[in-house]
Amino acid sequence: MIQIKDLNIGYESSGVCTTVLTDINLELADGETCAIIGPSGCGKSTLLKILAGIITSFAGTVLIDGQPIMPKQQKIGFIPQNYGLLPWKNIADNIRLGVKIKNKNAKDCANALAEMVQLLGLGGLEYRYPGELSGGQQQRVALARAFLLHPDLLLMDEPFSALDAMTREEIQNVFLDVWRRHSVSTILVTHHVEEAVYLGRKIVILSAAPGTVSKVIDNPLFGVEGIRNHQDFFQLCLELRKTIKEDWSK
Numbered sequence: 001m002i003q004i005k006d007l008n009i010g011y012e013s014s015g016v017c018t019t020v021l022t023d024i025n026l027e028l029a030d031g032e033t034c035a036i037i038g039p040s041g042c043g044k045s046t047l048l049k050i051l052a053g054i055i056t057s058f059a060g061t062v063l064i065d066g067q068p069i070m071p072k073q074q075k076i077g078f079i080p081q082n083y084g085l086l087p088w089k090n091i092a093d094n095i096r097l098g099v100k101i102k103n104k105n106a107k108d109c110a111n112a113l114a115e116m117v118q119l120l121g122l123g124g125l126e127y128r129y130p131g132e133l134s135g136g137q138q139q140r141v142a143l144a145r146a147f148l149l150h151p152d153l154l155l156m157d158e159p160f161s162a163l164d165a166m167t168r169e170e171i172q173n174v175f176l177d178v179w180r181r182h183s184v185s186t187i188l189v190t191h192h193v194e195e196a197v198y199l200g201r202k203i204v205i206l207s208a209a210p211g212t213v214s215k216v217i218d219n220p221l222f223g224v225e226g227i228r229n230h231q232d233f234f235q236l237c238l239e240l241r242k243t244i245k246e247d248w249s250k
């Protein structure tokens with residue numbers, strides 16, 4: 001279980017401290033998916049970096065299964081907003097990186113790697129370097145790396161933003177497939193209402209900066225087969241859009 005209690009954080013710049021997140025309280029059960037929606041600059045990436053153990057200086061408590069964040073001991077898959085690929089490593093090595101860091105004696109993961117490459121449509125690109133790929137291809141490499149790790153906690157910062165609409169839907173389904181097989185606890189940041197409704201069992205709306213939790217919605221449509229083409233899906237998206245609009249204009 002992920003528990004965030006009374007989390008507050010600000011950044012200091014030129015001697016001035018600006019509050020970014022205030023009084024964040026959230027809980028995520030094991031195996032649950034949570035989609036976070038919030039306006040630009042409200043602190044979504046900051047929140048993910050705290051959960052990933054990259055930002056360690058904050059007020060409040062953040063626990064994974066009762067333990068503080070310790071990235072060396074916990075298996076946390078983090079896809080940052082800029083994909084986080086190493087430019088000097090080829091695509092296959094970039095995908096293998098998470099597994100290698102976690103377990104230096106990892107058995108050859110060649111089969112799993114090949115499967116992931118196929119699932120994410122990266123076949124033939126294995127020996128290229130990140131700088132030789134499009135933005136959407138780089139994003140898929142970052143997803144492959146995170147999925148291959150089978151993390152205990154998966155953090156994704158706008159993971160499908162660079163993909164065209166059709167590829168986005170395909171890769172969202174790849175994610176759901178991976179999630180069903182390993183039921184990995186997932187937090188994803190998105191600007192897309194449809195994506196939040198499709199992928200989040202819990203949907204968290206953050207307010208404008210400084211970000212705080214405005215609303216937590218338990219999504220009754222999550223995981224329902226074929227829901228994307230169903231009237232209930234459109235209706236919930238419509239309602240959510242209205243809620244967000246009202247909230248952000250406060």
Ligand SMILES: Nc1ncnc2c1ncn2[C@@H]1O[C@H](COP(=O)(O)OP(=O)(O)OP(=O)(O)O)[C@@H](O)[C@H]1O
Binds near residue numbers: 012038041043047
């Ligand atoms: N290292 C930093 N030093 C100072 N201020 C920072 C730093 N990183 C982020 N900020 C500021 O903190 C606020 C929140 O940033 P963050 O990246 O978490 O927002 P976000 O919600 O992810 O936005 P977006 O939707 O645009 O990605 C912004 O005002 C940003 O300018």
Ligand SMILES: [Mg+2]
Binds near residue numbers: 044045046081157
């Ligand atoms: Mg961000």
